[in-house]
Amino acid sequence: MENRLAQTHFELDDEYGHIEVNQEAVREAGIGDALINVCPANVYSRMANGDIDAEYAACLECGSCRQITPEGTLTWHYPRGGFGVRFLQG
DSSP: OHHHHTTEEEEOOTTOOSEEEOHHHHHHHTOHHHHHHHOTTOOEEEOTTSOEEEOGGGOOOOOHHHHHSOTTSEEEOOOOTTOEEEEOOO
């Protein structure tokens, strides 16, 4: 996986984070650890206060997190045009 991740380029959109975590919904659903573990790019991590942080800049847009989270847990949109991940060949 690390080899594949090294072949990506991320065009960051500092004005629009395309992932937002509803902390209360994550706690209620008890899916914080699952969210952290399912993401191949390690986008999600646990902060010191126990909340889940989403570092959208590393997102591969694979949708794994969306498959395991109940509705209302994440607000996730594809990045705006021209931004996001670009897979490189090589």
